[in-house]
Amino acid sequence: MGGLSIKAGIVGGAGYTGGELLRLLLNHPNVEIAFVHSNSQAGKPVYETHKDLLGDTDLYFTDELHQDVDVLFLCVGHGAAKQFLEAAQLPASIKIIDLSQDFRWNESLKEAVVTGCEREFVYGLPELQRESIKQAQHIANPGCFATAIQLALLPLAQQNLLTEEVQVSGITGSTGAGQGLSPTAHYSWREGNISNYKVLSHQHLHEIRRTLQCMQENEVPNINFVPYRGAFTRGILCTSYTRSHLSQAEAEELYGSFYSTHPFVSISKSTPDLKQVVNTNKCLLHLQKQGNYLVVTSMIDNLVKGASGQAVQNMNLLFGLEEQAGLRLKASAF
Amino acid sequence: MGGLSIKAGIVGGAGYTGGELLRLLLNHPNVEIAFVHSNSQAGKPVYETHKDLLGDTDLYFTDELHQDVDVLFLCVGHGAAKQFLEAAQLPASIKIIDLSQDFRWNESLKEAVVTGCEREFVYGLPELQRESIKQAQHIANPGCFATAIQLALLPLAQQNLLTEEVQVSGITGSTGAGQGLSPTAHYSWREGNISNYKVLSHQHLHEIRRTLQCMQENEVPNINFVPYRGAFTRGILCTSYTRSHLSQAEAEELYGSFYSTHPFVSISKSTPDLKQVVNTNKCLLHLQKQGNYLVVTSMIDNLVKGASGQAVQNMNLLFGLEEQAGLRLKASAF
Amino acid sequence: MGGLSIKAGIVGGAGYTGGELLRLLLNHPNVEIAFVHSNSQAGKPVYETHKDLLGDTDLYFTDELHQDVDVLFLCVGHGAAKQFLEAAQLPASIKIIDLSQDFRWNESLKEAVVTGCEREFVYGLPELQRESIKQAQHIANPGCFATAIQLALLPLAQQNLLTEEVQVSGITGSTGAGQGLSPTAHYSWREGNISNYKVLSHQHLHEIRRTLQCMQENEVPNINFVPYRGAFTRGILCTSYTRSHLSQAEAEELYGSFYSTHPFVSISKSTPDLKQVVNTNKCLLHLQKQGNYLVVTSMIDNLVKGASGQAVQNMNLLFGLEEQAGLRLKASAF
Amino acid sequence: MGGLSIKAGIVGGAGYTGGELLRLLLNHPNVEIAFVHSNSQAGKPVYETHKDLLGDTDLYFTDELHQDVDVLFLCVGHGAAKQFLEAAQLPASIKIIDLSQDFRWNESLKEAVVTGCEREFVYGLPELQRESIKQAQHIANPGCFATAIQLALLPLAQQNLLTEEVQVSGITGSTGAGQGLSPTAHYSWREGNISNYKVLSHQHLHEIRRTLQCMQENEVPNINFVPYRGAFTRGILCTSYTRSHLSQAEAEELYGSFYSTHPFVSISKSTPDLKQVVNTNKCLLHLQKQGNYLVVTSMIDNLVKGASGQAVQNMNLLFGLEEQAGLRLKASAF
Incomplete structure (x- = not known):
């Protein structure tokens, strides 16, 4: 080799x-x-x-x-x-x-x-x-938001555990929009700013739904996605949550097992932040059980x-x- | 005077x-x-x-x-x-x-x-x-996230229209955390970064729920809130959505009427961005009907x-x- | 009135x-x-x-x-x-x-x-x-860099004290370049970046030299100016220095007296920073005697x-x- | 190996x-x-x-x-x-x-x-x-500002061409100040801000002067240095200028020859910007003859x-x- x-x-x-x-x-x-x-x-x-x-x-x-x-x-x-x-x-x-x-x-x-x-x-x-x-x-090759969201949900889909609506919000850096000059790419506009776009209608939802449905036998539920334009250049961070019967320990076991042979995905016990993955090929996941909800935070560098x-x-x-x-x-x- | x-x-x-x-x-x-x-x-x-x-x-x-x-x-x-x-x-x-x-x-x-x-x-x-x-x-005096979220939902509560779960995500600037020095206030950490915190457990939820329940006769449903720390200093932008029978026109009529005598709240027809309100006492709202959901974007300056x-x-x-x-x-x- | x-x-x-x-x-x-x-x-x-x-x-x-x-x-x-x-x-x-x-x-x-x-x-x-x-x-109406540099040097010119070369460096925010879309206005380029431009050849030097010569009887010496594009939107901060026989106290007396009737110019005893003037019509000056040099730091909001x-x-x-x-x-x- | x-x-x-x-x-x-x-x-x-x-x-x-x-x-x-x-x-x-x-x-x-x-x-x-x-x-191991400034001036010193005062201004990212929490490291302060510090008195001047004097036979002239804190995390960009008899072509020949065997130093014909070197071990140099002055722009990643x-x-x-x-x-x- x-x-x-x-x-x-x-x-x-x-x-x-x-x-x-x-x-x-x-x-x-x-x-x-x-x-x-x-x-x-x-x-x-x-x-x-x-x-x-x-x-x-x-x-x-x-x-x-x-x-x-x-x-x-x-x-x-x-x-x-x-x-x-x-x-x-x-x-x-x-x-x-x-x-x-x-x-x-x-x-x-x-x-x-x-x-x-x-x-x-x-x-x-x-x-x-x-x-x-x-x-x-x-x-x-997959889309950037689609990668971050799919990696957050794949283990649940594999176990047929996506049964109730999934809520996702995510923030992307400016390089996701490419190098074209446009008003939302203007520095004077974007610096220190935040805005949402394509709320509940982002095109990556097709790709995500198809993938999850490939894995899960029962029908994949509705996925609502709110994308934001962030005041940074690189990276995507998403928060996904859905009702789940899994405990914190069960969720960690499921995700740890699913990704154990995948070298670029790591599970963080502590609350992670985007810059832990910027300029790398990693995806970082964090799991939290809050009441009846399982919350999965996922982050990648959108260009890597x-x-x-x-x-x-x-x-x-x-x-x-x-x-x-x-x-x-x-x-x-x- | x-x-x-x-x-x-x-x-x-x-x-x-x-x-x-x-x-x-x-x-x-x-x-x-x-x-x-x-x-x-x-x-x-x-x-x-x-x-x-x-x-x-x-x-x-x-x-x-x-x-x-x-x-x-x-x-x-x-x-x-x-x-x-x-x-x-x-x-x-x-x-x-x-x-x-x-x-x-x-x-x-x-x-x-x-x-x-x-x-x-x-x-x-x-x-x-x-x-x-x-x-x-x-x-x-109300809390900052609480102000932004309440102004997004008040007109619905007044009409007893909060009947299904409400999903909220919001991003806040660094001044919301005060002037204390802490790792998440360190420039080298926060610049170009994003992270969530207190997911589904933010303390302002009590305040929000109480207010909405004062207005609405039927019980206010569950409100899920994902807060983010953004890479900017001033402002809060929130996206709230819930299932609603209101049409786009009905929602605009309801909100326009509710806020018509309130000088600091404006409804934007076009997609707004945070810097439209930074350093002012304004709250800006934007309404979108997407499928069965009514999406309300709200933004304020957290310090004003x-x-x-x-x-x-x-x-x-x-x-x-x-x-x-x-x-x-x-x-x-x- | x-x-x-x-x-x-x-x-x-x-x-x-x-x-x-x-x-x-x-x-x-x-x-x-x-x-x-x-x-x-x-x-x-x-x-x-x-x-x-x-x-x-x-x-x-x-x-x-x-x-x-x-x-x-x-x-x-x-x-x-x-x-x-x-x-x-x-x-x-x-x-x-x-x-x-x-x-x-x-x-x-x-x-x-x-x-x-x-x-x-x-x-x-x-x-x-x-x-x-x-x-x-x-x-x-004066230019932005010209305003910041002239206000740093006017009191010296009035006293015919500009006798040796003046060195100036200054950093400007992105709004100084207007709203046109251009590669150096692209957020993905400018965020976290710095670059110089028009080094020793900025067009405002004509305006500055003319003004100083109006005030000073002897010939105004060479002024070298290095402008930078900074990763922020509003403001200009300049550092000017020249050899001077003035002591720290004499410089403070001169500048304090010169600007005493001008409501928008203040002299800061402590090291100032740009955001003290952002979004105001103020000019802030700071004076330091270092060896044989008098150093004048000046800052304004370029749009105000x-x-x-x-x-x-x-x-x-x-x-x-x-x-x-x-x-x-x-x-x-x- | x-x-x-x-x-x-x-x-x-x-x-x-x-x-x-x-x-x-x-x-x-x-x-x-x-x-x-x-x-x-x-x-x-x-x-x-x-x-x-x-x-x-x-x-x-x-x-x-x-x-x-x-x-x-x-x-x-x-x-x-x-x-x-x-x-x-x-x-x-x-x-x-x-x-x-x-x-x-x-x-x-x-x-x-x-x-x-x-x-x-x-x-x-x-x-x-x-x-x-x-x-x-x-x-x-050399200091960060010292590295950027020395690499800008070494070829001149080797040829005994540093004969008149050298003016340097430079901007550093926040990581140069380490991870300690301090007011100038607070995100709410530093974001969108700029300030100078240790003007004409930075401690790296000793190190720079000693190095240049090792190379140059005649006495190294005065070096004036204005350091700035920039609103970014990584990198240093410096602009150095001094009177020089070298033409643009002679300067390019001198620098090109001096650094030809050094793999981390490159000479850019076009105006460079800091992010060309961020997260690399490179030093980028740019040469401009302006009137009687030779201007050398140098940039490195301060942590690399x-x-x-x-x-x-x-x-x-x-x-x-x-x-x-x-x-x-x-x-x-x-």
């Missing part, structure tokens, strides 16, 4: 998730970056866009697609991934890891697999279906475990590498 | 709410500050503690109580207000406005009045009971409408002044 | 300085806002752009100019003020207060007065030339004393009102 | 630099952490103090010193390192890397070596004296290149490892 070198291509390399993927792959022991595709930045050095990479890479963006790669990461916008694949005529042998939502769910399915563009995309949440991912050819880090984790699984390869990241902590 | 001058004393003037009260009263057209009491800072200029007041006042903190005042604001900690009144032997003619929680609620009452220290304290939420406040002698500004509003009512006197504040907006 | 009502018009009312001016004038006891002009927002309520004004005003933006005003504030961009005046054909009786840099300086002048568009514009720094402003018809507040201060002087009318603002402090 | 395993001990492991060192050493391919000493936290898991390490390590703090180590990192406060060494009676064979200022400079020396506690400490700035470090037994990362870099050199081992860190970038 030490000698294995995977040739990787990146499409949409000038955006936030593309940049984060570059930061990870440049230090990955088993990856060689074959090319970084960008229509807008073609011909320019990668470090002119991702300025922290100055001194780390001499790569240039290109607008040509090289087919001599083992894996292709699609870091383009929602809708654009499907368009790209339809136009690109790639050989089926190239594994695709798509970070958009284009192949994440499909209303009619009971399995976390979606067919599209003549390919079958396995939903890339390793804590849900690591073995299916290992066997897969193509991956639909919520996007590019999880994409690398999926790549590791696709190619039989150690799951943590290239993902032992120093937390920023402050 | 222009000539009326109220002599005001402040006890606990060195803390955050005391400072905010000073900022307001120094510019109030009908108030003369008789003294500012502080045990810890006695003998020092007020501007050494509240440094923004340099150039605005030559007042010194004192550890003596002058009884020649019309109104006394208690800006001391929870528990300390009761202790102070028990020890101070103040004439009953001095009106008291207590910013602590010591006289806010009493399990057995169905009215928003609490008796203690040989006095009767009217709960000082003007949008709940302005007329009672006008007739009152002493005021228990959530504390010292509301105290001044109550003082205005107690003394027959215009409700907005001294409270037409320039928003900071950014 | 209580009865005096000034009819004011605002041109360019949809930007940051226009909004800040509205916040001030709506609460000014002697002003009636006649109209708010905006090409981009004409026909829309003012509170849709300046959202904190919801509940405070029913004004609409207009694209028509009413000539029945006493004073017109120009809150348009640099260059656009001159263009506007050339096109608008306003009667000379309307007083103009221009917040752009179009009439602030003129290379050839030794006086802080600029002629342009058939008008004479007096440079509106009251601490420099309050009497000239009182007699003036039109005002060129650095723009719209100073414009109101100038209006007060133009119309014989009390200098502080409408400018006794509650600091945000946090 | 792949097989080499260095046994490392950490003294003062509960503070910020101790935590940062742990984050680095846990992922270092050639290090085994023998023990983490802390008087205050002895007996508790390391992850209770450094909460981001939950899931990464099962280490406990200890109050015992194990002597079976190859290297000992001292992460205790200024003064405490000397006290520790005097009391500890360590064998001379254990290499010491001291992060305090206790052995950084000595007024009388012309060499960057200090003798104390019966040991000789080589000043650990690899870009100054990499070969001496490789031969050293003990290291005095300014403290624990540089300590690891020094350890790598002491033990003949690759200089970048364990220091290829993913930037946080946002």
Whole structure:
């Protein structure tokens, strides 16, 4: 495994998730970056866009697609991934890891697999279906809020314990909205501010419900989700609660057991805070029984475990590498 | 009314709410500050503690109580207000406005009045009971989260429309925790961070439930509240939702009518954000019907409408002044 | 004076300085806002752009100019003020207060007065030339960095004590760059970040040098200025130092005397911080003698004393009102 | 080299630099952490103090010193390192890397070596004296501001080009002040704030001056330094300027050549910003000729290149490892 070198291509390399993927792959022991595709930045050095990479890479963006790669990461916008694949005529042998939502769910399915563009995309949440991912050819990488909420609820769904309405609130950092300039991305507006958006109507709810229903036999109840825009750049913290007969000890036993073989999920006994996971591929969970309710706090870095880090984790699984390869990241902590 | 001058004393003037009260009263057209009491800072200029007041006042903190005042604001900690009144032997003619929680609620009452220290304290939420406040002698000033949540739910309670569980999440700025140094007040920890605390067990729930039950005939349902510590200094934003038969138009009609005579509450048609109210005495509400749920977003400045500004509003009512006197504040907006 | 009502018009009312001016004038006891002009927002309520004004005003933006005003504030961009005046054909009786840099300086002048568009514009720094402003018809309102640096150096210039090079560094909040969307205004970039710009080449140096030369007989020495973009929204803090024979006591005496009649400038004995002046029209100064150097720290709110507040201060002087009318603002402090 | 395993001990492991060192050493391919000493936290898991390490390590703090180590990192406060060494009676064979200022400079020396506690400490700035470090037994790790300023000026000193006064301003994040609770560390104070401190009198000036004088034959001129506390947690950005005869091209040639063999220093052609280096061991430099002045902007992460990362870099050199081992860190970038 030490000698294995995977040739990787990146499409949409000038955006936030593309940049984060570059930061990870440049230090990955088993990856060689074959090319970084960008229509807008073609011909320019990668470090002119991702300025922290100055001194780390001499790569240039290109607008040509090289087919001599083992894996292709699609870091383009929602809708654009499907368009790209339809136009690109790639050989089926190239594994695709798509970070958009284009192949994440499909209303009619009971399995976390979606067919599209003549390919079958396995939903890339390793804590849900690591073995299916290992066997897969193509991956639909999960959404950021969807990752944080699913990891909070998966153990309950596996035991058919989601029986009453679930309430979720969550706060996301600004990088979740990408690098586009918009009024809610303006520093003078967002600094020291907070606002909610898409209350009870966030698009990730489809993805979450589908996943939970794959695990749970009885029907998954209503999930209400209030998302907030927070005054920080990185990370997502969610609080989920539902009525439950589990005691504190039973809940800890259930979650501890479920995640015991998953290296990126940890259960915190003490109240955690978001910066414990920022700039890492970790998900941190905290469990509290309050009256009849089980409260699960979950947190991830939206650009790492919520996007590019999880994409690398999926790549590791696709190619039989150690799951943590290239993902032992120093937390920023402050 | 222009000539009326109220002599005001402040006890606990060195803390955050005391400072905010000073900022307001120094510019109030009908108030003369008789003294500012502080045990810890006695003998020092007020501007050494509240440094923004340099150039605005030559007042010194004192550890003596002058009884020649019309109104006394208690800006001391929870528990300390009761202790102070028990020890101070103040004439009953001095009106008291207590910013602590010591006289806010009493399990057995169905009215928003609490008796203690040989006095009767009217709960000082003007949008709940302005007329009672006008007739009152002493005021228990509401809590900050309690203000934001009550203003979101009062019109429903008045119409007996709180029939199913209410879910609330809210984010507060750091000044809500006062000026004490603590790990969660450390800049290096809190900057760019988010965490929840007292999930489903916040102490303001008693106060909220009592108020709503005063208004609503049928029993007020369970209220679940998830509070968050946000990475900002001022303000509280809450999202409350419950199942409701009201349509969007009916909800807007109900809330618009309820608050039409209340100068500090406005209903925003568009999605609001916290900084619209920061550094003002306003409460902003936003209504959305989503499926079967009515979602109410509410926001205030925790130190103004959530504390010292509301105290001044109550003082205005107690003394027959215009409700907005001294409270037409320039928003900071950014 | 209580009865005096000034009819004011605002041109360019949809930007940051226009909004800040509205916040001030709506609460000014002697002003009636006649109209708010905006090409981009004409026909829309003012509170849709300046959202904190919801509940405070029913004004609409207009694209028509009413000539029945006493004073017109120009809150348009640099260059656009001159263009506007050339096109608008306003009667000379309307007083103009221009917040752009179009009439602030003129290379050839030794006086802080600029002629342009058939008008004479007096440079509106009251601490420099309050009497000239009182007699003036039109005002060129100073720049924000220029205000902070000039107030740090004026007393030295008056005594011909600027004899050796002056070093200045200063940090500005994001609102100084206006509401335009740009990469350095993106929250994900600016949060927790710092960068310098226009090092030793900032355009305000012309304005500063001209003012100081008006006061000082001998030639004003070289002024080096390093501006920084800070991770905050409001305010400017500058540190200026130069070799000086003044002792600490002599410096304090000089500055105290110079500013004794100027209500918005205070000298702090202790080390100050920016938030002492945020959301006020104050300038705070701090003096330190270090070896052979006199160090002057100065700070203002860039949108208030650095723009719209100073414009109101100038209006007060133009119309014989009390200098502080409408400018006794509650600091945000946090 | 792949097989080499260095046994490392950490003294003062509960503070910020101790935590940062742990984050680095846990992922270092050639290090085994023998023990983490802390008087205050002895007996508790390391992850209770450094909460981001939950899931990464099962280490406990200890109050015992194990002597079976190859290297000992001292992460205790200024003064405490000397006290520790005097009391500890360590064998001379254990290499010491001291992060305090206790052995950084000595007024009388012309060499960057200090003798104390019966040991000789080589000043650990690899870009100054990499070969001496490789031969050293003990290291005095440089200060954070000192690192940023020295790296900005070293190439000039080497060429005897520091002939006129140098002006420096710099802004530091809050972690530079450690984890102690203090008024200037309070979130409600520091958020959105800026202030200067120790103007023209910062203690790192001794260290800087000594280093530059080691390199330059003629006397190093006066260096004026204005430090600021910034509203961010990590990083230092400094702007230094001095009169220089070098052209832009000559300066770039000089700096490019000087740093060509130093893997952590890069020269940016475009204006850089602090977040390009946050959470990395890099120093980024930018050169601008403005009139007669050469302006050098330099930036580092104060906890990494300014403290624990540089300590690891020094350890790598002491033990003949690759200089970048364990220091290829993913930037946080946002």
